[in-house]
Amino acid sequence: MRKVLLSSLLLLLASALSAQSRESASGLRISLQAGAEFSVFNPDFYCPNNDPLNCGGNLPLLKGAGAFGDFDVRRKIAFGAEGEARWLRWGGEGAQVESTYLIGPRFRVYQFRNLGFWVKFLAGVGNITTANYPAQDSLKATMLVYTPGGTLDYRLKKRISLRADYELQKWPTFAVLPPNTHGLTPNGFSFGVAYTIFAR
Numbered sequence: 001m002r003k004v005l006l007s008s009l010l011l012l013l014a015s016a017l018s019a020q021s022r023e024s025a026s027g028l029r030i031s032l033q034a035g036a037e038f039s040v041f042n043p044d045f046y047c048p049n050n051d052p053l054n055c056g057g058n059l060p061l062l063k064g065a066g067a068f069g070d071f072d073v074r075r076k077i078a079f080g081a082e083g084e085a086r087w088l089r090w091g092g093e094g095a096q097v098e099s100t101y102l103i104g105p106r107f108r109v110y111q112f113r114n115l116g117f118w119v120k121f122l123a124g125v126g127n128i129t130t131a132n133y134p135a136q137d138s139l140k141a142t143m144l145v146y147t148p149g150g151t152l153d154y155r156l157k158k159r160i161s162l163r164a165d166y167e168l169q170k171w172p173t174f175a176v177l178p179p180n181t182h183g184l185t186p187n188g189f190s191f192g193v194a195y196t197i198f199a200r
Helices: 002-026 172-176
Strands: 029-042 062-074 078-090 097-112 115-129 140-155 160-168 187-199
Touching: 029 078, 029 160, 062 097, 062 187, 078 115, 097 140, 140 172
Parallel strands: none
Antiparallel strands: 029 062, 029 187, 062 078, 078 097, 097 115, 115 140, 140 160, 160 187
16 A cells, blocks of 8 residues: 555656646746744633633643745745644643644735745644643543644745744544533644745
């Protein structure tokens, strides 16, 4: 099965590259960038409100580091794919942890000089460890996560961009666990820098 999947991916990549070379004269551009970011999130669990900058009740926000990669295609419109990993491991109530591993499409909806605004929809998995595990609301699990979000990119130099990002995550299978019977909905901001590895 792995051989079949690998062969299929190689054929798709070869087709995409050949299509790119034919279209390059018509203005098709592709790019690949990677970056790192710092995130501040309202983890939802334990928080009495859903404010991304204030957990409420003197409870701490979750903070952590992340990494991301974007593959973009630009012609008349700009679109691409994003993959990200985020580890929110600092400052949580009772050593609470939330980590996510997501991938999905993104689209540029606005561009003014070096400033671009993108929307995205990512899906994948999330890991959560609740406060004071293995006691209190004792849970350590991996769950489905999906998230709409928006990204503001500012091209600082030819290969370096600054980035601000917002996500509203949905953990729908968390709905079985009180007090979050609506499902877990963490949300927050990330700030980072990206380096363009390849552009043509």
